[in-house]
Amino acid sequence: MLFRLSSRLFWSAVTLLGTAVLTFLLVNAVPGDVARVIAGPKASADVIKAIHTKFHLDEPIWKRLGYHLNDLAHGDLGQSFVTEQPVAEAILTRLPTTAAVSALAIVMWMLLAVPLGVLTAKYSGSWFDRIVLVLSTLSLSLPAFWLARMLQYSLSYKLGWFPVAGFRGFSHLLLPAATLALLTVGYYARLVHSNMTEVLNSPYIRAARAKGASETAVLFKHGLRNAMIPVITVLGMDVAGLLGGVLFVENVFALPGIGTLAVQSVFNLDVPVIMGTVMFSAVIVVGANLVVDVLYRWIDPRIKSAA
Amino acid sequence: MPLLEIKNLQIEFGAGVRAVRAVDGVSLSLEAGKTLCLVGESGSGKSITALSIAKLVPSPPARYVGGEILLEGLDVLKMSSSELRDVRGGLVSYVFQEPGASLNPVFRVGAQIKESLQYHRPEAANDTEVIRLLKLVGISAPESRMRNYPHEMSGGMQQRVMIAMALASQPKLLVADEPTTALDVTIQAQIIELLSDLRLKLGMAVLFITHNLGILGDLADNVAVMYAGQIVERGTMREVLQRPIHPYTRSLIQSVPALDIEVERLTAIPGTVPLSGAFPSGCRFHPRCPIAQPACSSRMPDLADVPNGRAVRCPFWDSSGNARTTSRKA
Incomplete structure (x- = not known):
């Protein structure tokens, strides 16, 4: 167990290092002089030169990569070229908004998907099952930016049920989170459905019925816990995919989250912020996978002894 | 009751x-x-x-x-x-x-x-x-x-x-x-x-x-033998084990290998159990039955009471005196 955990930690570190090197190289492959971006088109040659010296822009790329990794290893993500705010601070101040939207979205889609998946498995082939299947396909196929705009237009602007944009409180999070949830709920409803269908055919479900368990206990106690094992894995991986969706939704609803920060930094060619947000996402993905690994042991006792 | x-x-x-x-x-x-x-x-x-x-x-x-x-x-x-x-x-x-x-x-x-x-x-x-x-x-x-x-x-x-x-x-x-x-x-x-x-x-x-x-x-105490969705023989365990009367039960008991006799090949009942939905006409066992008569393929026999509190779904059970009586325990 200890060995397994330390080997997981080692490979997590390798993943993060790889991400750091790759983002650095990619950002450097983007055409354009960063100094021009910082100083503006009318800056004098002296100013440009000063900036080049300050950010080591004239040195060879492998040396600059070395500086970058060294900074990262010391926990220093650098400063924004545009606002001069430390990148770590920019991310941390925006983190709560993104985390709140994401968490709310996860809660929303799980609360919908789990009952839908369980009931469609129980009543497989019924009209209810078929309607949910169609809606799930729809949910899977809708593009995030389109759905976000449509909901914003109809529910907020036309009907006035939700704030249109911006962030001044919990109610501003509802529609963005609902958008994310609607985009994901179909996939999870099908995932729970297929796992549950398999579980419901297993002998221990028959045994649970045979000992007098109520249908609710059969489905939600004996069935669901087993059906959720693969769902938890996918959920862990989806925290990554969620960051992608958040990007669109935050921008449409003008939420001051990490998604808007990332998009702004790309438009501004604000290299430290771009690299910082990418690194942050990588940490989240790797961390989520670690958490899932630990959760897994709790939810499926068979894994403990197999490790 | x-x-x-x-x-x-x-x-x-x-x-x-x-x-x-x-x-x-x-x-x-x-x-x-x-x-x-x-x-x-x-x-x-x-x-x-x-x-x-x-x-x-x-x-x-x-x-x-x-x-x-x-x-x-x-x-x-x-x-x-x-x-x-x-x-x-x-x-x-x-x-x-x-x-x-x-x-x-x-x-x-x-x-x-x-x-x-x-x-x-x-x-x-x-x-x-x-x-x-x-x-x-x-x-x-x-x-x-x-x-x-x-x-x-x-x-x-x-x-x-x-x-x-x-x-x-x-x-x-x-x-x-x-x-x-x-x-x-x-x-x-x-x-x-x-x-x-x-x-x-x-x-x-x-x-x-x-x-x-x-x-x-x-x-x-008692045993009931099922074949293709029906009971074909019923009786006390001792009676049925020692003197099976339905041809299916007899074959079934003969296919249990005995510990005291050495055999080259294990006895098996020829053919397979018919799938439900593809049951043969008449007696469902007749295609595999060693004592099948022409009548067996046309009419389904009833489960009829026979002496000693037993019942059997085969009108010809008595005519097969050549059946070997078996006494076997695990």
């Missing part, structure tokens, strides 16, 4: 013209405290019959087309779902074929036994009672074993846990559906012996489902 009485039970799968009758007119009765053995090959309908006693055959896809299942005089097929829950694991408990798959992998075995207690004897749902039950089924160190997950136990021990779980409610009828098929031979004998002990100690009736007549020896 017998504890269990099944009258003319008919169960179908599918609908309309493609409906398949997996259980076709089965009648059985079992007195309190007695043991009945239901024998047949795979696909004979014996497990479905056994499961239907607590209405455990999922419906759909199955349909209970006709007949009655009386438990202490009450028809199970007419019960509401809450009455059924009281019967399941209460009056009637089940032990299944694959203990490893029948225990829920994510809960500790103690918790699973306690769950049964909560449903049927909530006042006894505590660790002391769980330990007592585990001791009763011969599990050593029950205090630590109850905290095991099913995968941490051997197959024999898992089956003992299943039995403990079944006994939690102090059932009057224990249905054991091929409880030893998935186990090693030595463990099989232990489990059979355990069931036999418990039956006497607790005075419960046992319905034992098996495809292997030899395994039971004299555990059972």
Whole structure:
């Protein structure tokens, strides 16, 4: 167990290092002089030169990569070229908004998907099952930016049920989170459905019925816990995919989250912020996978002894 | 009044013209405290019959087309779902074929036994009672074993846990559906012996489902042999084992290898059990029957009473005096 955990930690570190090197190289492959971006088109040659010296822009790329990794290893993500705010601070101040939207979205889609998946498995082939299947396909196929705009237009602007944009409180999070949830709920409803269908055919479900368990206990106690094992894995991986969706939704609803920060930094060619947000996402993905690994042991006792 | 009485039970799968009758007119009765053995090959309908006693055959896809299942005089097929829950694991408990798959992998075995207690004897749902039950089924160190997950136990021990779980409610009828098929031979004998002990100690009736007549020896009082959804022979265990009269039973007993005679090849019944839905006309056994007559393919024989309280579904049972009488115990 200890060995397994330390080997997981080692490979997590390798993943993060790889991400750091790759983002650095990619950002450097983007055409354009960063100094021009910082100083503006009318800056004098002296100013440009000063900036080049300050950010080591004239040195060879492998040396600059070395500086970058060294900074990262010391926990220093650098400063924004545009606002001069430390990148770590920019991310941390925006983190709560993104985390709140994401968490709310996860809660929303799980609360919908789990009952839908369980009931469609129980009543497989019924009209209810078929309607949910169609809606799930729809949910899977809708593009995030389109759905976000449509909901914003109809529910907020036309009907006035939700704030249109911006962030001044919990109610501003509802529609963005609902958008994310609607985009994901179909996939999870099908995932729970297929796992549950398999579980419901297993002998221990028959045994649970045979000992007098109520249908609710059969489905939600004996069935669901087993059906959720693969769902938890996918959920862990989806925290990554969620960051992608958040990007669109935050921008449409003008939420001051990490998604808007990332998009702004790309438009501004604000290299430290771009690299910082990418690194942050990588940490989240790797961390989520670690958490899932630990959760897994709790939810499926068979894994403990197999490790 | 017998504890269990099944009258003319008919169960179908599918609908309309493609409906398949997996259980076709089965009648059985079992007195309190007695043991009945239901024998047949795979696909004979014996497990479905056994499961239907607590209405455990999922419906759909199955349909209970006709007949009655009386438990202490009450028809199970007419019960509401809450009455059924009281019967399941209460009056009637089940032990299944694959203990490893029948225990829920994510809960500790103690918790699973306690769950049964909560449903049927909530006042006894505590660790002391769980330990007592585990001791009763011969599990050593029950205090630590109850905290095991099913995968941490051997197959024999898992089956003992299943039995403990079944006994939690102090059932009057224990249905054991091929409880030893998935186990090693030595463990099989232990489990059979355990069931036999418990039956006497607790005075419960046992319905034992098996495809292997030899395994039971004299555990059972009565035996019913099933073939293609029907009962073909019924009688006391001793009578049927020593003097089987239906040609199918005879073949079945002959195919149990004897320990005292060396043979080149094991005896098998030619052909296979017909799939339900593709039953032959007339007597369903006639294509495989060594004494089949031309009439057998046109008319389905009735289950007729014969001397010594037996019944047989074969009009020619008496004409086959050449049959070898077998006396065999496991």
